[in-house]
Amino acid sequence: MSRAIVFAYHNVGVRCLSVLLAHGVDVVRVVTHQDSPNETIWFDSVAELAARHGIAVITPDDPNDPAVVAELAALQPDFLFSFYYRLMLKVPLLALPRQGAWNMHGSLLPKYRGRVPVNWAIIRGERETGATLHRMLEKPDAGDIVAQQAVPILPDDTAIEVFNKVTLAAEMALDRALPDLLAGRAKAKPQDLAAGSYFGGRKAEDGRIDWTRPAAEVHNLIRAVAPPYPGAYSDTPKGRLKVLRSLHPTGETGPHGGRPTLFSRDGRLYAECGDGRLLRLLAVELDALPLAPSTAGDQINATFGTPALSLS
Incomplete structure:
Protein backbone atom coordinates (compact mmCIF):
# COMPACT_ATOMS: atom_id res chain seq x y z
CA MET A 1 0.00 0.00 0.00
CA GLY A 200 -0.92 36.75 -9.19
CA GLY A 201 -3.49 36.88 -6.44
CA ARG A 202 -6.45 39.25 -6.31
CA LYS A 203 -7.78 41.54 -3.58
CA ALA A 204 -11.31 42.78 -2.91
CA GLU A 205 -10.24 46.19 -4.26
CA ASP A 206 -9.59 44.59 -7.65
CA GLY A 207 -13.36 44.24 -8.05
CA ARG A 208 -13.82 47.96 -8.74
CA ILE A 209 -15.76 48.38 -11.99
CA ASP A 210 -14.47 50.66 -14.72
CA TRP A 211 -17.74 51.42 -16.51
CA THR A 212 -15.85 53.03 -19.40
CA ARG A 213 -14.74 49.54 -20.46
CA PRO A 214 -16.76 47.46 -22.94
CA ALA A 215 -19.89 45.79 -21.57
CA ALA A 216 -18.46 42.29 -22.13
CA GLU A 217 -15.42 43.11 -19.98
CA VAL A 218 -17.57 44.54 -17.20
CA HIS A 219 -19.78 41.43 -17.29
CA ASN A 220 -16.72 39.18 -17.02
CA LEU A 221 -15.48 41.05 -13.95
CA ILE A 222 -18.91 40.93 -12.29
CA ARG A 223 -19.25 37.17 -12.66
CA ALA A 224 -15.60 36.50 -11.80
CA VAL A 225 -15.95 38.08 -8.36
CA ALA A 226 -19.64 37.34 -7.68
CA PRO A 227 -20.59 35.91 -4.26
CA PRO A 228 -19.22 34.12 -2.35
CA TYR A 229 -16.32 36.27 -3.56
CA PRO A 230 -16.39 39.96 -2.51
CA GLY A 231 -18.31 41.24 -5.55
CA ALA A 232 -17.80 43.93 -8.20
CA TYR A 233 -18.51 47.52 -7.18
CA SER A 234 -18.29 51.22 -7.90
CA ASP A 235 -18.74 54.18 -5.58
CA THR A 236 -21.48 56.81 -5.92
CA PRO A 237 -22.37 59.95 -3.96
CA LYS A 238 -24.99 57.92 -2.07
CA GLY A 239 -22.88 54.88 -1.26
CA ARG A 240 -21.30 51.85 -2.78
CA LEU A 241 -23.03 50.25 -5.75
CA LYS A 242 -22.31 46.51 -5.73
CA VAL A 243 -23.26 44.40 -8.75
CA LEU A 244 -23.70 40.74 -7.84
CA ARG A 245 -24.96 39.30 -11.13
CA SER A 246 -25.43 40.36 -14.74
CA LEU A 247 -26.38 38.82 -18.07
CA HIS A 248 -24.01 38.45 -20.99
CA PRO A 249 -24.54 41.53 -23.22
CA THR A 250 -26.44 40.92 -26.45
CA GLY A 251 -24.92 43.79 -28.38
CA GLU A 252 -27.88 46.14 -27.86
CA THR A 253 -26.82 49.76 -27.67
CA GLY A 254 -28.03 52.25 -25.09
CA PRO A 255 -29.63 55.69 -25.22
CA HIS A 256 -26.79 57.67 -23.64
CA GLY A 257 -24.21 57.73 -26.42
CA GLY A 258 -21.65 55.61 -24.62
CA ARG A 259 -21.75 57.64 -21.40
CA PRO A 260 -21.70 55.09 -18.56
CA THR A 261 -25.18 55.25 -17.03
CA LEU A 262 -27.37 53.16 -14.75
CA PHE A 263 -31.08 53.23 -15.63
CA SER A 264 -34.30 51.24 -15.49
CA ARG A 265 -36.47 50.28 -18.46
CA ASP A 266 -39.56 48.07 -18.55
CA GLY A 267 -38.91 46.91 -15.00
CA ARG A 268 -35.35 45.88 -15.78
CA LEU A 269 -32.09 47.43 -14.64
CA TYR A 270 -29.38 48.24 -17.16
CA ALA A 271 -25.94 49.78 -17.29
CA GLU A 272 -24.72 51.43 -20.44
CA CYS A 273 -20.97 50.87 -20.65
CA GLY A 274 -18.16 52.69 -22.39
CA ASP A 275 -18.68 50.98 -25.74
CA GLY A 276 -22.33 52.04 -25.75
CA ARG A 277 -23.52 48.45 -25.19
CA LEU A 278 -26.13 47.61 -22.59
CA LEU A 279 -25.49 45.25 -19.71
CA ARG A 280 -28.52 43.92 -17.87
CA LEU A 281 -27.99 43.83 -14.11
CA LEU A 282 -29.85 41.10 -12.25
CA ALA A 283 -28.75 41.63 -8.65
CA VAL A 284 -27.55 44.98 -7.33
CA GLU A 285 -27.03 46.57 -3.92
CA LEU A 286 -26.76 50.26 -3.17
CA ASP A 287 -25.10 51.03 0.16
CA ALA A 288 -25.64 47.37 1.17
CA LEU A 289 -29.42 47.46 0.45
CA PRO A 290 -31.00 45.60 -2.49
CA LEU A 291 -31.79 47.69 -5.55
CA ALA A 292 -34.69 45.74 -7.03
CA PRO A 293 -34.73 45.78 -10.86
CA SER A 294 -38.54 46.10 -10.90
CA THR A 295 -38.48 49.33 -8.89
CA ALA A 296 -34.95 50.52 -9.65
CA GLY A 297 -36.16 53.55 -11.62
CA ASP A 298 -38.14 54.83 -8.65
CA GLN A 299 -35.31 54.01 -6.24
CA ILE A 300 -32.71 55.80 -8.36
CA ASN A 301 -35.01 58.77 -8.79
CA ALA A 302 -35.73 58.91 -5.06
CA THR A 303 -32.08 58.58 -4.11
CA PHE A 304 -30.38 60.74 -6.71
CA GLY A 305 -33.19 62.98 -7.91
CA THR A 306 -32.88 61.62 -11.45
CA PRO A 307 -34.21 58.56 -13.31
CA ALA A 308 -30.68 57.66 -14.38
CA LEU A 309 -27.38 57.58 -12.52
CA SER A 310 -24.20 58.63 -14.29
CA LEU A 311 -21.47 56.05 -13.67
CA SER A 312 -18.63 58.08 -15.15
Whole structure:
Protein backbone atom coordinates (compact mmCIF):
# COMPACT_ATOMS: atom_id res chain seq x y z
CA MET A 1 0.00 0.00 0.00
CA SER A 2 1.35 3.43 -0.99
CA ARG A 3 1.90 5.94 1.81
CA ALA A 4 1.08 9.58 1.15
CA ILE A 5 1.29 12.94 2.85
CA VAL A 6 -1.48 15.26 1.68
CA PHE A 7 -1.41 19.05 1.75
CA ALA A 8 -5.00 20.12 1.09
CA TYR A 9 -7.67 22.74 1.61
CA HIS A 10 -11.01 23.80 0.13
CA ASN A 11 -13.44 21.69 -1.92
CA VAL A 12 -10.77 20.43 -4.29
CA GLY A 13 -8.81 19.24 -1.29
CA VAL A 14 -11.84 17.38 0.09
CA ARG A 15 -12.72 15.68 -3.19
CA CYS A 16 -9.14 14.74 -4.09
CA LEU A 17 -8.41 13.39 -0.61
CA SER A 18 -11.59 11.33 -1.02
CA VAL A 19 -10.21 9.89 -4.27
CA LEU A 20 -6.97 8.83 -2.57
CA LEU A 21 -8.90 7.08 0.18
CA ALA A 22 -11.18 5.37 -2.35
CA HIS A 23 -8.10 3.94 -4.07
CA GLY A 24 -6.71 2.56 -0.84
CA VAL A 25 -3.86 5.02 -0.40
CA ASP A 26 -2.51 5.08 3.16
CA VAL A 27 -2.69 8.80 3.99
CA VAL A 28 -0.33 9.08 6.93
CA ARG A 29 -0.69 12.82 7.53
CA VAL A 30 -2.88 15.68 6.32
CA VAL A 31 -1.49 19.21 6.34
CA THR A 32 -4.13 21.90 6.02
CA HIS A 33 -4.96 25.47 7.11
CA GLN A 34 -6.84 26.84 10.05
CA ASP A 35 -9.87 28.72 8.75
CA SER A 36 -9.38 32.47 8.91
CA PRO A 37 -11.98 34.43 10.92
CA ASN A 38 -11.65 37.17 8.29
CA GLU A 39 -12.74 34.90 5.44
CA THR A 40 -16.21 33.71 4.52
CA ILE A 41 -15.96 29.92 4.75
CA TRP A 42 -18.34 28.63 2.07
CA PHE A 43 -16.35 25.49 1.23
CA ASP A 44 -15.95 22.04 2.78
CA SER A 45 -13.39 21.13 5.44
CA VAL A 46 -10.41 18.90 4.75
CA ALA A 47 -9.75 18.65 8.48
CA GLU A 48 -13.25 17.27 9.11
CA LEU A 49 -12.87 14.68 6.36
CA ALA A 50 -9.51 13.58 7.76
CA ALA A 51 -10.97 13.32 11.27
CA ARG A 52 -13.75 11.04 10.02
CA HIS A 53 -11.10 8.69 8.69
CA GLY A 54 -8.83 8.88 11.74
CA ILE A 55 -6.02 10.68 9.89
CA ALA A 56 -3.75 12.92 11.92
CA VAL A 57 -3.92 16.59 10.89
CA ILE A 58 -1.47 19.44 11.38
CA THR A 59 -1.90 23.13 10.52
CA PRO A 60 1.56 24.71 10.59
CA ASP A 61 1.96 28.41 9.89
CA ASP A 62 5.03 27.52 7.83
CA PRO A 63 5.05 24.02 6.32
CA ASN A 64 8.69 24.51 5.34
CA ASP A 65 9.83 24.89 8.94
CA PRO A 66 12.66 22.36 9.50
CA ALA A 67 10.81 20.81 12.41
CA VAL A 68 7.75 20.18 10.21
CA VAL A 69 9.94 18.77 7.45
CA ALA A 70 11.62 16.43 9.93
CA GLU A 71 8.25 15.26 11.30
CA LEU A 72 7.00 14.46 7.80
CA ALA A 73 10.26 12.84 6.72
CA ALA A 74 9.93 10.36 9.58
CA LEU A 75 6.71 9.11 7.97
CA GLN A 76 8.68 7.88 4.93
CA PRO A 77 6.05 8.77 2.33
CA ASP A 78 5.92 7.32 -1.16
CA PHE A 79 3.94 10.30 -2.43
CA LEU A 80 3.26 13.89 -1.53
CA PHE A 81 0.08 15.47 -2.90
CA SER A 82 -0.99 19.09 -2.84
CA PHE A 83 -4.66 19.89 -3.49
CA TYR A 84 -5.41 23.61 -3.25
CA TYR A 85 -3.02 24.10 -0.35
CA ARG A 86 -2.29 27.82 -0.25
CA LEU A 87 1.38 27.99 0.74
CA MET A 88 4.43 27.26 -1.39
CA LEU A 89 6.28 24.04 -0.65
CA LYS A 90 10.06 24.22 -0.93
CA VAL A 91 12.61 21.68 -2.10
CA PRO A 92 13.22 19.91 1.26
CA LEU A 93 9.53 18.95 1.35
CA LEU A 94 9.30 18.11 -2.33
CA ALA A 95 12.30 15.80 -2.00
CA LEU A 96 10.73 13.65 0.73
CA PRO A 97 8.49 11.25 -1.25
CA ARG A 98 10.08 8.32 -3.08
CA GLN A 99 7.62 8.52 -5.97
CA GLY A 100 7.33 12.25 -6.34
CA ALA A 101 5.31 15.27 -5.27
CA TRP A 102 2.15 16.01 -7.26
CA ASN A 103 -0.11 19.05 -7.37
CA MET A 104 -3.65 19.60 -8.65
CA HIS A 105 -3.99 23.00 -10.29
CA GLY A 106 -7.29 24.63 -11.29
CA SER A 107 -6.55 25.41 -14.92
CA LEU A 108 -5.43 23.74 -18.13
CA LEU A 109 -1.71 24.27 -17.69
CA PRO A 110 0.37 25.97 -18.91
CA LYS A 111 -2.48 28.50 -19.04
CA TYR A 112 -3.20 30.41 -15.83
CA ARG A 113 -0.29 29.30 -13.72
CA GLY A 114 -0.30 30.96 -10.30
CA ARG A 115 -3.09 32.25 -8.10
CA VAL A 116 -6.92 32.16 -8.42
CA PRO A 117 -6.91 30.63 -11.92
CA VAL A 118 -10.69 30.22 -12.10
CA ASN A 119 -11.31 33.91 -11.46
CA TRP A 120 -8.65 35.00 -13.95
CA ALA A 121 -10.00 32.69 -16.67
CA ILE A 122 -13.46 34.27 -16.33
CA ILE A 123 -12.10 37.82 -16.24
CA ARG A 124 -10.27 37.17 -19.50
CA GLY A 125 -13.33 35.74 -21.18
CA GLU A 126 -12.19 32.13 -21.56
CA ARG A 127 -14.77 29.58 -22.70
CA GLU A 128 -12.89 26.62 -21.23
CA THR A 129 -10.79 25.77 -18.21
CA GLY A 130 -10.19 22.65 -16.15
CA ALA A 131 -7.83 20.90 -13.76
CA THR A 132 -4.28 19.62 -14.19
CA LEU A 133 -2.35 17.06 -12.14
CA HIS A 134 1.36 17.77 -12.48
CA ARG A 135 4.70 17.08 -10.85
CA MET A 136 5.70 19.69 -8.29
CA LEU A 137 8.87 21.71 -8.74
CA GLU A 138 10.17 24.67 -6.79
CA LYS A 139 8.96 26.85 -9.67
CA PRO A 140 5.17 26.98 -9.20
CA ASP A 141 2.87 25.11 -11.59
CA ALA A 142 5.74 24.29 -13.93
CA GLY A 143 6.21 20.52 -13.64
CA ASP A 144 5.37 17.72 -16.06
CA ILE A 145 1.67 17.02 -16.60
CA VAL A 146 0.23 13.58 -15.87
CA ALA A 147 -3.51 14.28 -16.32
CA GLN A 148 -5.91 17.02 -17.38
CA GLN A 149 -9.68 17.38 -17.50
CA ALA A 150 -11.40 20.25 -19.33
CA VAL A 151 -14.75 21.86 -18.48
CA PRO A 152 -16.71 24.59 -20.30
CA ILE A 153 -17.22 28.14 -19.08
CA LEU A 154 -20.64 29.34 -20.20
CA PRO A 155 -21.20 33.06 -20.88
CA ASP A 156 -23.14 33.70 -17.67
CA ASP A 157 -21.30 31.30 -15.35
CA THR A 158 -20.11 32.88 -12.13
CA ALA A 159 -16.88 31.98 -10.38
CA ILE A 160 -18.54 29.61 -7.91
CA GLU A 161 -20.29 27.78 -10.75
CA VAL A 162 -17.03 27.36 -12.64
CA PHE A 163 -15.18 26.42 -9.46
CA ASN A 164 -17.69 23.63 -8.85
CA LYS A 165 -16.99 22.31 -12.35
CA VAL A 166 -13.24 22.52 -11.77
CA THR A 167 -13.64 20.61 -8.50
CA LEU A 168 -15.32 17.78 -10.38
CA ALA A 169 -12.66 17.98 -13.11
CA ALA A 170 -9.95 17.61 -10.45
CA GLU A 171 -11.68 14.55 -9.00
CA MET A 172 -12.01 12.99 -12.45
CA ALA A 173 -8.41 13.69 -13.46
CA LEU A 174 -7.00 12.24 -10.24
CA ASP A 175 -9.30 9.21 -10.28
CA ARG A 176 -8.24 8.42 -13.84
CA ALA A 177 -4.51 8.93 -13.33
CA LEU A 178 -4.03 7.49 -9.86
CA PRO A 179 -3.78 3.74 -10.69
CA ASP A 180 -0.89 4.34 -13.08
CA LEU A 181 0.70 6.85 -10.71
CA LEU A 182 0.63 4.39 -7.81
CA ALA A 183 2.01 1.62 -10.03
CA GLY A 184 4.89 3.79 -11.22
CA ARG A 185 3.87 3.64 -14.87
CA ALA A 186 2.29 7.09 -15.33
CA LYS A 187 3.55 9.01 -18.33
CA ALA A 188 4.06 12.70 -17.76
CA LYS A 189 4.63 15.27 -20.49
CA PRO A 190 6.64 18.47 -20.04
CA GLN A 191 4.92 21.84 -20.13
CA ASP A 192 5.67 24.50 -22.71
CA LEU A 193 5.71 27.41 -20.29
CA ALA A 194 6.10 29.90 -23.14
CA ALA A 195 2.60 28.91 -24.29
CA GLY A 196 1.06 29.88 -20.96
CA SER A 197 1.07 32.70 -18.46
CA TYR A 198 1.43 33.36 -14.73
CA PHE A 199 -1.11 35.34 -12.70
CA GLY A 200 -0.92 36.75 -9.19
CA GLY A 201 -3.49 36.88 -6.44
CA ARG A 202 -6.45 39.25 -6.31
CA LYS A 203 -7.78 41.54 -3.58
CA ALA A 204 -11.31 42.78 -2.91
CA GLU A 205 -10.24 46.19 -4.26
CA ASP A 206 -9.59 44.59 -7.65
CA GLY A 207 -13.36 44.24 -8.05
CA ARG A 208 -13.82 47.96 -8.74
CA ILE A 209 -15.76 48.38 -11.99
CA ASP A 210 -14.47 50.66 -14.72
CA TRP A 211 -17.74 51.42 -16.51
CA THR A 212 -15.85 53.03 -19.40
CA ARG A 213 -14.74 49.54 -20.46
CA PRO A 214 -16.76 47.46 -22.94
CA ALA A 215 -19.89 45.79 -21.57
CA ALA A 216 -18.46 42.29 -22.13
CA GLU A 217 -15.42 43.11 -19.98
CA VAL A 218 -17.57 44.54 -17.20
CA HIS A 219 -19.78 41.43 -17.29
CA ASN A 220 -16.72 39.18 -17.02
CA LEU A 221 -15.48 41.05 -13.95
CA ILE A 222 -18.91 40.93 -12.29
CA ARG A 223 -19.25 37.17 -12.66
CA ALA A 224 -15.60 36.50 -11.80
CA VAL A 225 -15.95 38.08 -8.36
CA ALA A 226 -19.64 37.34 -7.68
CA PRO A 227 -20.59 35.91 -4.26
CA PRO A 228 -19.22 34.12 -2.35
CA TYR A 229 -16.32 36.27 -3.56
CA PRO A 230 -16.39 39.96 -2.51
CA GLY A 231 -18.31 41.24 -5.55
CA ALA A 232 -17.80 43.93 -8.20
CA TYR A 233 -18.51 47.52 -7.18
CA SER A 234 -18.29 51.22 -7.90
CA ASP A 235 -18.74 54.18 -5.58
CA THR A 236 -21.48 56.81 -5.92
CA PRO A 237 -22.37 59.95 -3.96
CA LYS A 238 -24.99 57.92 -2.07
CA GLY A 239 -22.88 54.88 -1.26
CA ARG A 240 -21.30 51.85 -2.78
CA LEU A 241 -23.03 50.25 -5.75
CA LYS A 242 -22.31 46.51 -5.73
CA VAL A 243 -23.26 44.40 -8.75
CA LEU A 244 -23.70 40.74 -7.84
CA ARG A 245 -24.96 39.30 -11.13
CA SER A 246 -25.43 40.36 -14.74
CA LEU A 247 -26.38 38.82 -18.07
CA HIS A 248 -24.01 38.45 -20.99
CA PRO A 249 -24.54 41.53 -23.22
CA THR A 250 -26.44 40.92 -26.45
CA GLY A 251 -24.92 43.79 -28.38
CA GLU A 252 -27.88 46.14 -27.86
CA THR A 253 -26.82 49.76 -27.67
CA GLY A 254 -28.03 52.25 -25.09
CA PRO A 255 -29.63 55.69 -25.22
CA HIS A 256 -26.79 57.67 -23.64
CA GLY A 257 -24.21 57.73 -26.42
CA GLY A 258 -21.65 55.61 -24.62
CA ARG A 259 -21.75 57.64 -21.40
CA PRO A 260 -21.70 55.09 -18.56
CA THR A 261 -25.18 55.25 -17.03
CA LEU A 262 -27.37 53.16 -14.75
CA PHE A 263 -31.08 53.23 -15.63
CA SER A 264 -34.30 51.24 -15.49
CA ARG A 265 -36.47 50.28 -18.46
CA ASP A 266 -39.56 48.07 -18.55
CA GLY A 267 -38.91 46.91 -15.00
CA ARG A 268 -35.35 45.88 -15.78
CA LEU A 269 -32.09 47.43 -14.64
CA TYR A 270 -29.38 48.24 -17.16
CA ALA A 271 -25.94 49.78 -17.29
CA GLU A 272 -24.72 51.43 -20.44
CA CYS A 273 -20.97 50.87 -20.65
CA GLY A 274 -18.16 52.69 -22.39
CA ASP A 275 -18.68 50.98 -25.74
CA GLY A 276 -22.33 52.04 -25.75
CA ARG A 277 -23.52 48.45 -25.19
CA LEU A 278 -26.13 47.61 -22.59
CA LEU A 279 -25.49 45.25 -19.71
CA ARG A 280 -28.52 43.92 -17.87
CA LEU A 281 -27.99 43.83 -14.11
CA LEU A 282 -29.85 41.10 -12.25
CA ALA A 283 -28.75 41.63 -8.65
CA VAL A 284 -27.55 44.98 -7.33
CA GLU A 285 -27.03 46.57 -3.92
CA LEU A 286 -26.76 50.26 -3.17
CA ASP A 287 -25.10 51.03 0.16
CA ALA A 288 -25.64 47.37 1.17
CA LEU A 289 -29.42 47.46 0.45
CA PRO A 290 -31.00 45.60 -2.49
CA LEU A 291 -31.79 47.69 -5.55
CA ALA A 292 -34.69 45.74 -7.03
CA PRO A 293 -34.73 45.78 -10.86
CA SER A 294 -38.54 46.10 -10.90
CA THR A 295 -38.48 49.33 -8.89
CA ALA A 296 -34.95 50.52 -9.65
CA GLY A 297 -36.16 53.55 -11.62
CA ASP A 298 -38.14 54.83 -8.65
CA GLN A 299 -35.31 54.01 -6.24
CA ILE A 300 -32.71 55.80 -8.36
CA ASN A 301 -35.01 58.77 -8.79
CA ALA A 302 -35.73 58.91 -5.06
CA THR A 303 -32.08 58.58 -4.11
CA PHE A 304 -30.38 60.74 -6.71
CA GLY A 305 -33.19 62.98 -7.91
CA THR A 306 -32.88 61.62 -11.45
CA PRO A 307 -34.21 58.56 -13.31
CA ALA A 308 -30.68 57.66 -14.38
CA LEU A 309 -27.38 57.58 -12.52
CA SER A 310 -24.20 58.63 -14.29
CA LEU A 311 -21.47 56.05 -13.67
CA SER A 312 -18.63 58.08 -15.15
